[in-house]
Structures are given as structure tokens and as C-alpha cells.
Amino acid sequence: MAGFAPDCAIFIMLRYFISREFFLTLLALVGLGGLLYVAVFFWFLPAYTRHGEGLLVPDVSEMAEQTALDVLEEAGLRPLIADSIYMEDLPPGVIIKQYPLPYSRVKPKRTVSLTVNKREPPMVPMPNLTEPSMSIYHATMKLQNWNLSPGKVTRVPDIAQDIVLEALYEGKKIEPGTRIPQGSKIDLVVANGSGYRVPIPDLRGATYEEALAILEAANLQLGAISFDPSAPEDVHGQVFDQRPRPGLGDSISQGQYIDLRIYGPEPTTNEGIIIEEVEDGGR
Numbered sequence: 340m341a342g343f344a345p346d347c348a349i350f351i352m353l354r355y356f357i358s359r360e361f362f363l364t365l366l367a368l369v370g371l372g373g374l375l376y377v378a379v380f381f382w383f384l385p386a387y388t389r390h391g392e393g394l395l396v397p398d399v400s401e402m403a404e405q406t407a408l409d410v411l412e413e414a415g416l417r418p419l420i421a422d423s424i425y426m427e428d429l430p431p432g433v434i435i436k437q438y439p440l441p442y443s444r445v446k447p448k449r450t451v452s453l454t455v456n457k458r459e460p461p462m463v464p465m466p467n468l469t470e471p472s473m474s475i476y477h478a479t480m481k482l483q484n485w486n487l488s489p490g491k492v493t494r495v496p497d498i499a500q501d502i503v504l505e506a507l508y509e510g511k512k513i514e515p516g517t518r519i520p521q522g523s524k525i526d527l528v529v530a531n532g533s534g535y536r537v538p539i540p541d542l543r544g545a546t547y548e549e550a551l552a553i554l555e556a557a558n559l560q561l562g563a564i565s566f567d568p569s570a571p572e573d574v575h576g577q578v579f580d581q582r583p584r585p586g587l588g589d590s591i592s593q594g595q596y597i598d599l600r601i602y603g604p605e606p607t608t609n610e611g612i613i614i615e616e617v618e619d620g621g622r
Contacts, residue, residue: 398441421452427522431458460520467515468506478503490524497530498594536590562596568604575603
């Protein structure tokens with residue numbers, strides 16, 4: 340009899356699961372669950388989220404700040420100035436961005452975050468544009484990286500080519516590190532590669548050393564040298580011809596070369612110059 344009790348319990352449970360009472364209880368639970376589902380998803384949530392009462396967010400981009408605030412409030416929304424940045428190509432105080440985006444559907448009283456264009460540009464330091472051998476291309480890129488605008492480019496005679504010689508702000512030279520408004524225009528003075536023009540010096544009759552000194556004073560360079568060994572010894576070392584030759588009103592750009600023809604034999608050592616042979620008797 341002691342081992343019969345468990346078997347009786349199992350038998351009683353099986354009879355309950357197939358009884359009418361069990362099925363009625365199960366049916367009641369299913370019905371209650373269905374009612375709860377309908378109540379939550381078709382009544383409670385729509386009432387909580389105000390389903391069917393969504394509003395379209397108006398587009399207030401590029402509107403004046405106060406106008407945008409009024410438009411959003413009249414639409415049943417809550418405007419909020421969340422940020423401000425500076426954009427040179429837009430008027431100060433207008434709306435640059437908004438979130439939620441225009442024409443999004445949101446529930447009433449939803450907060451709409453706005454970004455406004457600053458009324459005053461922030462101050463930025465002037466970069467150094469006259470570093471050794473900074474080209475106009477790299478100077479322009481550097482200005483743009485600092486949110487500054489390249490202005491007028493003035494080219495002046497100089498030996499260098501397309502190198503920035505000076506930076507100007509409002510017509511005056513500006514030193515690196517000076518703080519100026521973002522978006523300011525910076526004018527550049529750039530070398531045109533031609534050099535300043537100077538009169539062609541007359542080197543005929545000068546000694547080699549004197550000719551070098553004259554060329555250096557005029558910021559000109561020594562070109563090719565040729566010699567005439569057939570000349571009398573008393574004129575050896577004198578310049579008897581040059582290219583280009585001097586003329587009334589003739590000029591040459593600084594940094595250019597002048598070739599010389601010198602009386603006398605070619606020196607045994609002549610480092611750093613170009614030697615060109617001249618036939619005997621050539622003058």
C-alpha cells in the first residue's frame with residue numbers, strides 16, 4: 340500500500356488535465372490574455388503615444404532665430420537652441436540645422452533642437468605664411484585650414500617663383516599669431532620669378548675681379564666665361580665682351596646671367612664657372 344500512493348497522485352493529475360474543469364480554466368486564461376493584449380496595444384499605447392495625432396515638423400532652416408521659434412511653437416512643438424556655429428556664407432542669426440529633420444512626424448510637444456549661425460565670427464590666429472620657400476599653393480591650403488579666405492594676389496618682381504613674400508590683412512602687413520575674425524580675407528604678395536629689373540652693367544674694360552663685384556652689387560650672376568689667349572699681355576685679365584651687351588635703356592632681371600669674354604689664356608684652375616674655348620684671334 341505504501342508504494343501505491345505516488346501512482347494514485349499521477350492518476351488524479353491525469354484525470355484533472357482531461358477534465359472539463361481544466362479546459363474551462365485554460366480557456367479563461369487565454370481569453371484574459373487576449374483582452375490584456377487588446378487593452379495594451381489598442382488602447383493604452385495609442386493613448387500614451389497619442390497615435391494618429393503626429394505632427395509634421397516644419398522646415399525652419401535659414402529662418403531668423405525668432406521667426407523659427409514662433410513657427411515651431413505655433414505648430415505645437417517645443418523649440419530649443421542647442422548649438423551655434425559660424426558659417427560665413429549665411430546671414431548671422433539664421434537657423435543652420437534642426438532635429439528632428441523637416442517634415443518628420445512627431446508627437447505634440449516634441450522638442451526640436453536648433454543650431455543657429457553665430458552673429459559674430461570667432462577669432463582665430465593668423466598662420467605663418469612667410470616660412471622659407473612657402474608656395475602660394477601651400478599658403479592657400481593653410482589659410483583654408485584655419486578658416487581664413489585667400490584674398491587678392493599681387494605678384495612682384497623677385498628671383499623666387501610663386502613664393503609668398505608677405506601677407507596682408509586689410510591692406511597692412513600682419514604678423515603670425517595675430518588673432519583675427521574667422522573668414523577674414525588675407526591678401527598675398529607673391530614672387531613672380533622674374534626679379535627686379537636693373538640696367539645692364541658695362542663690364543668691358545673691367546678686370547675679372549671687378550666684373551664679379553659689379554655683378555654681385557647688381558644681384559646678377561656670372562654666366563659662361565671664354566678666353567682669348569692671343570691678346571697682348573698688358574690687357575690679360577680684362578673683359579673685352581659680354582652677353583647681353585649694355586645699351587641705352589636696356590635692363591635685365593635680377594638673378595639673370597651675364598656671359599664674359601676675357602683677354603688672356605684660360606686659368607689652370609677655375610672652380611664653379613663654365614669655360615668656353617675661343618679660337619685664336621676671335622674678338
